[in-house]
Amino acid sequence: DQQVKQNSPSLSVQEGRISILNCDYTNSMFDYFLWYKKYPAEGPTFLISISSIKDKNEDGRFTVFLNKSAKHLSLHIVPSQPGDSAVYFCAAESGAGSYQLTFGKGTKLSVIP
């Protein structure tokens, strides 16, 4: 029973266009959400996070949107660059418990020059 779902295994986008990666969750106890980027043979690298008290957080080219009623979040990358090509993981954390992260299966983003 997956609590964090990334339904698109892969996404291809032209350089300079917007990349939109989606994530859905089922656990209402999740109150903190993070996006990580992963290159092959490396550990995940933190990108951006959002608390459940907000609906948007922006950091440079990266913006995360949270829709609590739909239990949905998305990561927007504008403009997309070839160096953004990687696997992106959505992760969620509950304030109750050990603050472990629950991850989705990831979406592989390919930015085509």
Add this chain to the structure above:
Amino acid sequence: GAGVSQSPRYKVAKRGQDVALRCDPISGHVSLFWYQQALGQGPEFLTYFQNEAQLDKSGLPSDRFFAERPEGSVSTLKIQRTQQEDSAVYLCASSLRTRDEQYFGPGTRLTVT
């Protein structure tokens, strides 16, 4: 400063052997997490330490898995009598405080033959 480091990066074990995986967190980070990542999946939580105290070990898949962090810094994940299903990448992450973003090491890829 230095990030999270893990050793060895790759480990091949014969079924039934014991293995020990090491994690050096970022200096001063209070929280330390271990995750297991199977091929094509997101990382899955194994266990959590706050300083030297193991506060959550609910994700450890069996009593063959044991983790420690005796001085609140370096941590070791030990797997006894390895099985083929233990083959995965084992990721360590640390965070400065509870609820801060977690910084991941590069992982140890364990292959059990």
